[in-house]
Amino acid sequence: MNWxxxxxxxxxxxxxxxxxEKGGRALVMPAATGSGxxxxxxxxxxxxxxxxxxxxxxxxxxxxxxYPIPRPIGLKQASIPLIRRYAPELRMGPSFVDTRKxxxxxxxxxxxxxxxxxxxxxxxxxxFPAFDTRVASGLAPLSKASAFIAASDSSxxxxxxxxxxxxxxxRFVDQCxxxxxxxxxxxxxxxxxxxxxxxxxxxx
Amino acid sequence: xxxxxxxxPTPLLRVLRAPAEAQDFSQGEWEDLVWHxxxxxxxxxxxxMLEAAGFADRVPEPVRRxxxxxxxxxxxxxxxxxxxxxxxxxxxDADGQCFVALKGAAYAAAQxxxxxxxxxxxxxxxxxxxxxxxxxxxxxxxxxxxxxxEEYDQRYYRRWMHEIPPLVHALRGSELDLxxxxxxxxxxxxxxxxxxxxxxVTVDRLGTKVxxxxxxxxxxxxxLFHDGEIxxxxxxxxxxxxxxxxxxxxPGFWPALVPRAKELGLVRPLFYALRYAGHLLETPVPSAxxxxxxxxxxxxxxxxxxxxxxxxxxxxxxxxxxKFGARLAGILLYLRSHYLRMSVAPLxxxxxxxxxxxxxxxxxxxxxxxx
Numbered sequence: 077m078n079w080x081x082x083x084x085x086x087x088x089x090x091x092x093x094x095x096x097e098k099g100g101r102a103l104v105m106p107a108a109t110g111s112g113x114x115x116x117x118x119x120x121x122x123x124x125x126x127x128x129x130x131x132x133x134x135x136x137x138x139x140x141x142x143y144p145i146p147r148p149i150g151l152k153q154a155s156i157p158l159i160r161r162y163a164p165e166l167r168m169g170p171s172f173v174d175t176r177k178x179x180x181x182x183x184x185x186x187x188x189x190x191x192x193x194x195x196x197x198x199x200x201x202x203x204f205p206a207f208d209t210r211v212a213s214g215l216a217p218l219s220k221a222s223a224f225i226a227a228s229d230s231s232x233x234x235x236x237x238x239x240x241x242x243x244x245x246x247r248f249v250d251q252c253x254x255x256x257x258x259x260x261x262x263x264x265x266x267x268x269x270x271x272x273x274x275x276x277x278x279x280x
Numbered sequence: 281x282x283x284x285x286x287x288x289p290t291p292l293l294r295v296l297r298a299p300a301e302a303q304d305f306s307q308g309e310w311e312d313l314v315w316h317x318x319x320x321x322x323x324x325x326x327x328x329m330l331e332a333a334g335f336a337d338r339v340p341e342p343v344r345r346x347x348x349x350x351x352x353x354x355x356x357x358x359x360x361x362x363x364x365x366x367x368x369x370x371x372x373d374a375d376g377q378c379f380v381a382l383k384g385a386a387y388a389a390a391q392x393x394x395x396x397x398x399x400x401x402x403x404x405x406x407x408x409x410x411x412x413x414x415x416x417x418x419x420x421x422x423x424x425x426x427x428x429x430e431e432y433d434q435r436y437y438r439r440w441m442h443e444i445p446p447l448v449h450a451l452r453g454s455e456l457d458l459x460x461x462x463x464x465x466x467x468x469x470x471x472x473x474x475x476x477x478x479x480x481v482t483v484d485r486l487g488t489k490v491x492x493x494x495x496x497x498x499x500x501x502x503x504l505f506h507d508g509e510i511x512x513x514x515x516x517x518x519x520x521x522x523x524x525x526x527x528x529x530x531p532g533f534w535p536a537l538v539p540r541a542k543e544l545g546l547v548r549p550l551f552y553a554l555r556y557a558g559h560l561l562e563t564p565v566p567s568a569x570x571x572x573x574x575x576x577x578x579x580x581x582x583x584x585x586x587x588x589x590x591x592x593x594x595x596x597x598x599x600x601x602x603k604f605g606a607r608l609a610g611i612l613l614y615l616r617s618h619y620l621r622m623s624v625a626p627l628x629x630x631x632x633x634x635x636x637x638x639x640x641x642x643x644x645x646x647x648x649x650x651x
Binding site for chain 1: 345356368
């Protein structure tokens, strides 16, 4: 399924990233498996963000918007009881023990996400989350150049798209506020990301 | 048995013949086209043709997405081939070793139309047989390594084939076939490799050489009808079609084609190439050339069997009835290709060896021999 997405949709620049939206603005969180992007997006959905995807950011070549592909949020290991406590209203499927990825469970995307699955969002924040208990947590501004490199690393088809991919990624990064985001506590992290959206609204 | 294919042209074939056909496609025909394009990996080529003909905006959005993506993918392959050619110059030029780029790499380096929208996995090059050892050593020193580790595979390739066992680049993952001629040594045809080199032309600033147009077409024909598998190989026939359409517009190409095929002893594969490209893709070939190529016409029975088998096997089958025919045709053509590649004694030894290995697999000897 994942392969089908990133191997056949080259009119999008595809990043391995979770995407949530509030007030028409998308928060894109590219990260490797295990860095907490699914868990974070579940927490943000609980706090009223719309889920676009916990796996793929589909950035359109035509309009630069991020297109939704809402599917169940995959949670692993300790994230499962954590989200069950944090967001009890989200429907969670059965846990599968001992898979190749450990214990896995899936959250149903909220009805609102599914109903609005044709509605893209303007990218506003590019945040690289990393669950890490050893460093000070919080949003740390990241240069556009570093963000560009990191985002290109997380792309499935940046190389395939060639020059067009470079232009698309540059335009995308330019549109976003860019941050590194080490975090060690789910609630604090979700609050920090919430504030991003609020700041923007206050500023507007 | 009739000479024309009995299966009606699929929407994909119709577009490959004349892109304007797509103007009146129903949704069902578009769906059929997408299925065939994916199955044959001709989506990129189809998109290229629709765009060039100015029909891109007539393509329904979901179909456009599929075809345009396939084209983008193929473009990335083309860039990769060009990069690998560049790296090969770096590995070989200093030592004075020349190579001729073949197939996809040649099409890309020569900036031919056929390279547009054409996916390509491997890079193929040819060097004189006496340089093989030296070139292989240089490549092994530049990060290329052998894929096949079994000593038997290594011996088999070197004794019977027209190439050494395939190489893979340790960092870039690209695969390279290093040839010293265009057909297996064991094959029934023996085109003169020297003559192919003499006529090769330089096509870029790096000094990359490719076969002259006629030789390029003959190589494609040999590859499809004398060496490779015909089953599902519509792509290879399309290569021939697009090459012929492009070269055919150049003065002097058509009159020289059949004489050159005769010189190299390749009139039979050329006959097949012109025949099936004409039947399936309506490739325009001057009637004088068709008449000249009659010199390569096989006996009536063989031709009847080939007509029946090729038209069924080369296009992917949809319905159960087609599938059955395609399967049978595929088996026939498979046996034929083995027969053409090798005389019976070494072939049976080889197949015996491979079956034994499949029944009793054992660890690689070469790996064991390593410290």
